[in-house]
Structure formats: structure tokens, C-alpha cells
Amino acid sequence: MSEPVIAPMADVRRHLADVIDRAHRDEIPTIITRRGRQEAVVIDIEEYQRLRELAERVEDAWLNRLADEAESEGLSGSVSLEEMAAALRSHKA
Structure with missing residues (x-):
């Protein structure tokens, strides 16, 4: 698994399909931040x-x-x- 991308919630909302594709196809997780705090992560289902x-x-x-x-x-x-x-x-x- 590659180093995660860190992205604010607003960017993730605008580019959700890209975030999911990155997690699935490229095996790169995205850490979602809100107000500068890490809140969640998007990873491939497998x-x-x-x-x-x-x-x-x-x-x-x-x-x-x-x-x-x-x-x-x-x-x-x-x-x-x-x-x-x-x-x-x-x-x-």
C-alpha cells in the first residue's frame, strides 16, 4: 500500500469518484480531514x-x-x- 493522500473534506466531496478510484485501482488510501483534523480514511474494500x-x-x-x-x-x-x-x-x- 502506498503512502496516503491527505485531503480536506471539501476536496473529497468534489472528487469522490477519483478518491475511490485511487483507493481501488492504485491502492492509495485517502485520509480525510475536517478543520485540519484527520477524521476518516477511504481504502479499497478488499x-x-x-x-x-x-x-x-x-x-x-x-x-x-x-x-x-x-x-x-x-x-x-x-x-x-x-x-x-x-x-x-x-x-x-
């Missing part, structure tokens, strides 16, 4: 799907590692459902 699958695999591996650690600790390392939910929320934040 790249998006690849990144989602990668994130899911990483999350599954992390959860499996947590389960393995908990199993190896036995009851002394057990946590309540509420504690596990809080840990998952804090990890995703």
Missing part, C-alpha cells in the same frame, strides 16, 4: 476486509491466550463475568 479479518484473528488469539492463562491459574485466577467484560472493554478502548 483492504478493509483484509484488515477486519486480521483484527478478528488477533482478537481471537488474545482471547485464547487469556483463556489459557486463566485455565493454568485454576480457580485462584478466576474472575467474574463482570470483571471479564470490564477487561475486554478497557482493552478495546
